[in-house]
Amino acid sequence: xxxxxxxxxxxxxxxxxxxxxxVTFFAMVLGLLVxxxxxxVTTPTVLDAWRGIFHSWGSPGHALKVTFDNVGAAYxxxxxxxxxxxxxxxxxxxxxxxxxxxLTPISETLTYATPLIIASIGVGIAFQTGIFNIGAxxxxxxxxxxxxxxxxMIHMPTVIHLPFTxxxxxxxxxxxxxxxxxxxxxxxxxxxxxxIMFNYVIYAFLIYVLLSTSLQQPNQQNVISRTIDPSAQLxxxxxxxxxxxxxxxxxxxxLVVVFAWWFLERSSLGFDFRVTGANPNAARASGINARVxxxxxxxxxxxxxxxxxxxxxxxxxxxxxxxxxxxNAGIGFTAITVALLGRNKPIGIVWGSxxxxxxxxxxxxxxxxxxxxxxxxxxxQSAVVLFVATPVLVKEVFRLRSTHSATLELATKGWG
Amino acid sequence: MRLxxxxxxxxxxxxxxxxxxxxxxxxxxxxxxxxxNGAGKSTLMNLIFGLIRxxxxxxxxxxxxxxxxxxxxxxxxxxxxxxxxxxxxxxxTVAENVVLGFEPTKSLDRLDxxxxxxxxxxxxxxxxxxxxxxxxxxxxxVGLQQRVEILKxxxxxxxxxxxxxxxxxxxxxxxxxxxxxxxxxxxxxxxxLFITHKLKEVKxxxxxxxxxxxxxxxxxxxxxxxxxxxxxxMVGREVILTVEKGxxxxxxxxxxxxxxVVRDDRGLAAVNGVSLDVRAGEILALAGVQGNGxxxxxxxxxGMRAVESGTxxxxxxxxxxxxxxEILDAGLGHVPEDRQxxxxxxxxxxxxxxxxxxxxxxxxxxRGTRNLAAVRSNAEHVVKDFDIRATSxxxxxxxxxxGNQQKVIVARELSRPLSFFMASxxxxxxxxxxxxxxxxxxxxxxxxxxxxxxxxxxxxEVMSLGDRIAVMxxxxxxxxxxxxxxxxxxxxxxxxxxxxAHA
Numbered sequence: 001x002x003x004x005x006x007x008x009x010x011x012x013x014x015x016x017x018x019x020x021x022x023v024t025f026f027a028m029v030l031g032l033l034v035x036x037x038x039x040x041v042t043t044p045t046v047l048d049a050w051r052g053i054f055h056s057w058g059s060p061g062h063a064l065k066v067t068f069d070n071v072g073a074a075y076x077x078x079x080x081x082x083x084x085x086x087x088x089x090x091x092x093x094x095x096x097x098x099x100x101x102x103l104t105p106i107s108e109t110l111t112y113a114t115p116l117i118i119a120s121i122g123v124g125i126a127f128q129t130g131i132f133n134i135g136a137x138x139x140x141x142x143x144x145x146x147x148x149x150x151x152x153m154i155h156m157p158t159v160i161h162l163p164f165t166x167x168x169x170x171x172x173x174x175x176x177x178x179x180x181x182x183x184x185x186x187x188x189x190x191x192x193x194x195x196i197m198f199n200y201v202i203y204a205f206l207i208y209v210l211l212s213t214s215l216q217q218p219n220q221q222n223v224i225s226r227t228i229d230p231s232a233q234l235x236x237x238x239x240x241x242x243x244x245x246x247x248x249x250x251x252x253x254x255l256v257v258v259f260a261w262w263f264l265e266r267s268s269l270g271f272d273f274r275v276t277g278a279n280p281n282a283a284r285a286s287g288i289n290a291r292v293x294x295x296x297x298x299x300x301x302x303x304x305x306x307x308x309x310x311x312x313x314x315x316x317x318x319x320x321x322x323x324x325x326x327x328n329a330g331i332g333f334t335a336i337t338v339a340l341l342g343r344n345k346p347i348g349i350v351w352g353s354x355x356x357x358x359x360x361x362x363x364x365x366x367x368x369x370x371x372x373x374x375x376x377x378x379x380x381q382s383a384v385v386l387f388v389a390t391p392v393l394v395k396e397v398f399r400l401r402s403t404h405s406a407t408l409e410l411a412t413k414g415w416g
Numbered sequence: 417m418r419l420x421x422x423x424x425x426x427x428x429x430x431x432x433x434x435x436x437x438x439x440x441x442x443x444x445x446x447x448x449x450x451x452x453n454g455a456g457k458s459t460l461m462n463l464i465f466g467l468i469r470x471x472x473x474x475x476x477x478x479x480x481x482x483x484x485x486x487x488x489x490x491x492x493x494x495x496x497x498x499x500x501x502x503x504x505x506x507x508x509t510v511a512e513n514v515v516l517g518f519e520p521t522k523s524l525d526r527l528d529x530x531x532x533x534x535x536x537x538x539x540x541x542x543x544x545x546x547x548x549x550x551x552x553x554x555x556x557x558v559g560l561q562q563r564v565e566i567l568k569x570x571x572x573x574x575x576x577x578x579x580x581x582x583x584x585x586x587x588x589x590x591x592x593x594x595x596x597x598x599x600x601x602x603x604x605x606x607x608x609l610f611i612t613h614k615l616k617e618v619k620x621x622x623x624x625x626x627x628x629x630x631x632x633x634x635x636x637x638x639x640x641x642x643x644x645x646x647x648x649x650m651v652g653r654e655v656i657l658t659v660e661k662g663x664x665x666x667x668x669x670x671x672x673x674x675x676x677v678v679r680d681d682r683g684l685a686a687v688n689g690v691s692l693d694v695r696a697g698e699i700l701a702l703a704g705v706q707g708n709g710x711x712x713x714x715x716x717x718x719g720m721r722a723v724e725s726g727t728x729x730x731x732x733x734x735x736x737x738x739x740x741x742e743i744l745d746a747g748l749g750h751v752p753e754d755r756q757x758x759x760x761x762x763x764x765x766x767x768x769x770x771x772x773x774x775x776x777x778x779x780x781x782x783r784g785t786r787n788l789a790a791v792r793s794n795a796e797h798v799v800k801d802f803d804i805r806a807t808s809x810x811x812x813x814x815x816x817x818x819g820n821q822q823k824v825i826v827a828r829e830l831s832r833p834l835s836f837f838m839a840s841x842x843x844x845x846x847x848x849x850x851x852x853x854x855x856x857x858x859x860x861x862x863x864x865x866x867x868x869x870x871x872x873x874x875x876x877e878v879m880s881l882g883d884r885i886a887v888m889x890x891x892x893x894x895x896x897x898x899x900x901x902x903x904x905x906x907x908x909x910x911x912x913x914x915x916x917a918h919a
Contacts, residue, residue, distance in 0.1 A: 266788070268781045275772065278761045285720060285750070285758045286773035287741035 020343055020391075026398050027387035028355070034383040035376055036071045043372070046070050074372050081365020082109050082358040100243040105361065107246040113357035114249040115140075115312040117350055119335035121260045122173075122304030124344035128264065129297045130277035131184075135195025136305040137332025138202035139176040141325050143306025144313045145206060146172030148225050148320050149215050151232035151313075158231040165232040166252065169310025170303040176202060177302015178295070185291040191298075199332075207322055223322030234315040247315035256304065260346040263300075273297060305332055337385050356381055417478060417494055417575035417607050418443055419464070424473030426459055433459040435631040437473070441576065446598055446608045448622035450615075452650055452847035456631040457611050461578055464609075465497050466490040477576075496569025497578045502561055506554035510547050511536055514568045539570050544600055558705070559590035566597065576607040583617055587705050588875055588907035595621050613650070613847075615643040616876070651848045661859045664883040667696035670836050670867030671717075676726035678709075678716045685724070686712035688891035694836070694867040699858065701882025701899075702871045705910055709891040710871045711753055714840050717869075718750050719743040720758075731835050744773055747835030751825050751842050753871070759825045762814035766806050767795035769813045770828050777832075794831075802827035803853065819850035826857055837861050840871040855881060875903060875910075 040046050049066035052058020080086075082105050092102040119136050126133040133139075147169035156164065180194040209215050210223045217224045234247040263270040276283040276293045284290060308331060313320050325331060338356055342348030363377025387394050421439040425432065433456045441447040451457045462468045464475065466484025474481050477493065484490040487497075504513045511532045520528040520535070536549040545563050553561060562582060569577055579598070583591045598621055602608055610621060618625055618639070625637040627649045637646055648654050671694040680686035686709040694700045704710055715721035717728060719740040728736045735743050744750075752758035760769050771780050771791050779790040795809040804823045806816055813821055822842070829837065839858065843851040858881065862868050872878050878885055879899050886896045887909035894909045 266786050268776045268784050268786055271768070271775050271786060275761050275764070278763050279757075281758045282761050282772065285718065285740060285752060287739070287744045289739065289741065 030387045031384035035380040077366045077369035078362035082362030107244040108361045109357045110246045113353040114253045115308040116353040117253040119308035120338040120349045122301040123335045124339035126301040127344045128277045129273040133301045137330045138199035139173040139302040139305035140309030140332045142176040143169035143172035144309035147310025151228035152226035161231040169306045173302040173306015177298040181295045181298025185294040225320045228318045249311045249315040420476040422474040441607045448625045449611045451628040494575035496574025498565045500581045511549040578609045659880045664698040666698040669693045672729040674727045677724040678712045697865045698883040699868040701878040703878040704888035706873045749829035749834040749837040751839035753840035767809040819846045836867045838869045
């Protein structure tokens with residue numbers, strides 16, 4: 001083995017070959033390259049510059065410069081819009097002024113990432129058990145409905161009201177999750193079908209409660225709920241006057257991450273979950289009750305999705321409307337992708353959520369600064385996930401191939 | 417056909433599967449390749465058959481150096497391979513299977529069945545392989561299916577026939593018949609490369625024996641050499657082939673099975689009215705050709721398959737149709753037939769697999785929280801006690817060899833208090849050294865007064881391990897006999913021939 005002769009180099013090679021992080025990183029690089037390609041072929045000025053090579057008015061050097069200017073501007077605005085703008089940050093650091101402006105990008109990214117982390121961890125725990133919870137979005141919506149009801153229609157002091165609202169969100173998710181869970185455990189109904197269909201039931205229920213019950217904002221004809229009491233809101237950490245939206249929801253998400261880590265790595269039930277996910281036959285043979293596991297997975301996964309829904313309502317809008325978590329805003333669906341990206345591990349999911357939130361927030365900044373549509377961010381998000389899901393391809397492109405390709409098994413296993 | 421291999425080497429990453437193998441198979445010769453599992457036999461066969469490419473070395477067929485790019489080339493050059501798992505289409509007829517891939521056609525690309533049948537009749541006659549060309553494969557017994565595989569190779573004009581562990585699925589009588597076929601093929605001038613790890617068969621069939629160990633040829637041997645000599649050559653150290661055990665001190669019944677009926681996945685009564693008793697301190701060995709209901713019986717005992725009627729009693733407690741958890745708690749230790757499917761979670765660590773069915777028992781967990789320190793220290797002890805070869809207790813079980821994976825299961829099941837121990841095919845796919853070890857553990861359990869049920873399709877194992885032998889055929893017990901009974905008599909019971917049937 002020549003690897004032994006150059007020990008430090010060999011260690012690096014091994015790390016590069018084995019670590020899933022490396023593949024994720026390179027998948028991101030590939031995703032950004034795909035984005036760059038799309039910027040090139042969709043930006044008229046860049047295309048013109050390249051066309052110029054064949055005419056008298058341009059040169060390859062000029063074309064390259066225009067390309068780098070445009071792609072660079074797009075990605076720069078994406079970065080400064082979602083993480084930090086270095087000159088602005090330096091200004092705050094030296095003068096002590098405008099902290100709010102310097103920290104807004106990262107605050108926005110965290111705000112978007114918060115419910116996503118919670119929902120993705122719920123989906124990830126289900127994935128690790130071999131269960132496809134496609135219904136996270138519906139569970140989040142029901143969590144949002146129940147949480148908003150408790151937060152807006154009951155009035156209590158913060159110490160009681162805030163936890164009650166959070167718990168109401170969890171309960172909403174648990175209720176929504178229990179239906180497919182019980183159906184699968186006792187009738188064998190396929191969870192993918194049941195959860196997808198149940199999503200629509202919950203969307204319809206959302207419209208119903210917002211139009212026909214007293215949760216609807218009084219004196220309103222619109223599909224909109226009452227506003228959550230300040231005592232039940234997740235307030236901005238740095239106070240409302242700071243202008244930074246990042247809320248105490250971040251703390252909730254952090255607690256969820258710690259809980260998920262403990263649950264999967266240290267708890268007996270989590271062990272049962274992982275055994276069931278890795279080998280259901282062995283799980284049965286070793287005395288694990290599959291029904292209990294299936295129902296519990298849906299309760300936990302649904303509960304976390306519900307929590308994500310209520311945190312979203314408590315920390316950003318403070319009310320829910322007919323479009324709550326529907327369509328592109330459906331964090332329950334994004335959570336599936338993020339769980340895949342984070343390989344169903346809590347820490348991986350945190351990074352995955354931050355990446356997705358940053359691309360989303362940065363995409364808006366890019367659109368504002370350069371006119372490149374926000375959809376590009378979605379393309380990059382999708383490309384990154386695609387590359388993460390095809391580690392063999394990434395390894396081929398970056399020459400990371402090793403015969404131990406089994407180290408990177410797919411995070412999920414098809415529709416079991 | 418004369419096949420010669422010169423210095424053939426194949427490496428997989430850091431593992432050298434074949435290391436400078438030299439081998440000559442002469443025409444008309446039965447050449448036996450003897451080696452433990454993992455010695456590199458299959459790799460070598462796949463190289464010859466063109467399924468993988470060598471790193472170094474030459475293959476010379478009838479004086480001409482050649483490597484095949486794929487198995488099709490190998491077949492056209494006259495090499496036939498009979499795989500351990502048959503490559504037949506169950507719903508096709510014998511004739512259809514034989515011509516598959518090389519179908520004779522009439523005008524307009526129509527299949528010429530008449531010619532196919534004619535070919536098969538001719539080849540069967542030539543080599544004494546009687547098969548009805550119109551029989552459907554799935555309706556044939558396993559021995560005949562294998563005959564079809566051989567026929568298929570011969571129909572493609574094979575001059576060299578490679579048989580990969582061909583006897584694993586056969587009854588003793590079928591094995592005898594296969595040996596006869598091999599001999600008549602060799603007499604007709606075909607070359608035969610016979611791969612096995614079973615010493616008895618080697619001595620019976622081989623003209624020349626090549627022994628390989630850890631990818632290297634360690635020498636050649638004569639069929640007249642003793643089994644012990646062959647075994648120690650294969651393993652690289654002295655081996656005790658017979659199981660050392662005293663007479664059993666059988667006590668009361670531990671397990672009582674009464675009129676048990678269990679259905680298989682297709683809804684057929686795979687276990688059809690079985691009654692059996694296993695006493696404390698004895699080993700009851702259940703013999704039978706694979707697929708005669710043993711699997712379903714064991715699954716029913718473990719709570720993995722529903723019992724249709726009848727009862728199972730463990731230590732006076734009814735465990736019929738109880739959950740696996742309840743049965744495990746009642747004191748059943750179970751080594752399942754398919755260890756990777758039912759016995760292990762391959763992606764999890766050795767330590768986790770060692771507590772797979774006791775994760776909640778003290779000290780491994782308290783109030784729902786796992787005690788990883790206890791899990792680790794348990795693993796360290798068990799790995800040492802049971803001599804499990806693993807680089808670390810934290811590595812995934814998938815990285816262990818088959819023998820060590822089996823040891824993990826055996827160790828797990830035996831390291832908790834049991835009243836009854838049940839093992840299906842406990843030594844399947846294991847090397848001689850591991851077999852010796854597993855057998856010793858099983859006998860030790862018996863000597864400690866535990867009832868033991870061993871299910872095995874290896875007659876040698878059944879006869880050397882069992883204090884009593886029950887034979888199963890088509891879901892029924894055809895006889896319970898003493899281990900001193902002759903192989904022939906047990907073979908007849910395995911084929912379903914009972915004394916009543918004689919009368």
